Amino acid sequence: MRYTVPFGGFIRQVVSLLRRCVLTTREGGGVQVVARVAAILKSLEGNERGMSLGEIAQRSELPRSTVKRLVDALAQEDLLEIHGHGGIRLGSALMRLARHSQLDxxxxxxxxxxxxxxxxxxxxxxxxxxxxxxxxxxxxxxxxxxxxxxxxxxxxxxxxxxxxxxxxxxxxxxxxxxxxxxxxxxxxxxxxxxxxxxxxxxxxxxxxxxxxxxxxxxxxxxxxxxxxxxxxxxxxxxxxxxxxxxxxxxxxxxxxxxxxxxxxxxxxxxx
CATH class of the missing domain: 3.30.450.40 (GAF domain)
Known part of the structure; x- marks a missing residue:
């Protein structure tokens, strides 16, 4: 039996989504944007209640204006969900990909x-x-x-x-x-x-x-x-x-x- 790791596909799909996020923001430097996006996603890990822009900015150590632009771009790709003030959390696209990884x-x-x-x-x-x-x-x-x-x-x-x-x-x-x-x-x-x-x-x-x-x-x-x-x-x-x-x-x-x-x-x- 060959051991296949869909997590490789998970990474490729996330990277593809992140590239689109880069294109939809005015942030300079693709590598820098991916690093900032990663910081935002990590700051939300394990927080099911959601966080505000200010809380994410504080935890990720990024300017609030940068967080706002990236959060909006991530939400367009379903990588984040926004439910009012203080309700930003990981989105359905990430959850679906993570579930496929766990099934494997x-x-x-x-x-x-x-x-x-x-x-x-x-x-x-x-x-x-x-x-x-x-x-x-x-x-x-x-x-x-x-x-x-x-x-x-x-x-x-x-x-x-x-x-x-x-x-x-x-x-x-x-x-x-x-x-x-x-x-x-x-x-x-x-x-x-x-x-x-x-x-x-x-x-x-x-x-x-x-x-x-x-x-x-x-x-x-x-x-x-x-x-x-x-x-x-x-x-x-x-x-x-x-x-x-x-x-x-x-x-x-x-x-x-x-x-x-x-x-x-x-x-x-x-x-």
């Missing part, structure tokens, strides 16, 4: 996730960041009678799950605070507050693994690792009854690491 990574990750589930005899899930929530892209259920059964398409908390913490660890602490807000919802008496969460994220950045032992659901535990691809950041986690997961930490971590490395090696060689 899910399709080609299935065999690896299934093998990991066979090895660990536990449920395995692939997740991504969706706004301020954790989106389950694919799940392989444990063959054991007592198992955890998350379903693809469901949303979970970021701060109380191992996969969510892995994805949060890619952000700076201030970005985490801005994304999640405070106070954090306590799902159980083990759910971390913000200071404890930031300590956990620092450890995840150091060791590469994230844990959840009854923080989201009583009696359920999970171990996760990040999967950094050309299509973006994802998380793979193994989850099950807390007593089974915590008693096999070392074994599960080894299996997770091997699976992640095999996936990345295969993806890179076939791009």
């Amino acid at each position: 990574i899910t399709t080609h990750a299935k065999s690896f996730l299934e093998a990991l589930s066979v090895t660990t005899e536990e449920t395995v899930v692939l997740c991504s960041l969706s706004g301020n929530e954790l989106l389950i892209l694919h799940s392989v259920l444990s063959p054991q009678p007592l198992r955890v059964s998350p379903m693809a398409g469901n949303f979970l908390s970021l701060h109380a799950t191992s996969s969510g913490k892995v994805l949060l660890a890619h952000l700076q602490d201030e970005q985490v605070k801005h994304l999640l807000g405070t106070p954090l919802t306590a799902y159980t008496d083990k759910t971390a507050n913000m200071p404890a969460l930031l300590e956990q994220l620092a450890e995840i950045r150091r060791c590469g693994f994230a844990y959840d032992a009854g923080e989201h659901t009583r009696g359920v535990a999970a171990i996760a690792m990040g999967l950094e691809t050309s299509q973006g950041h994802y998380a793979i986690s193994v989850l099950g009854p807390e007593w089974r997961i915590t008693s096999r930490h070392a074994e599960i971590k080894t299996a997770l690491g091997q699976t992640r490395d095999e996936m990345l090696k295969t993806f890179r060689s076939l791009e």
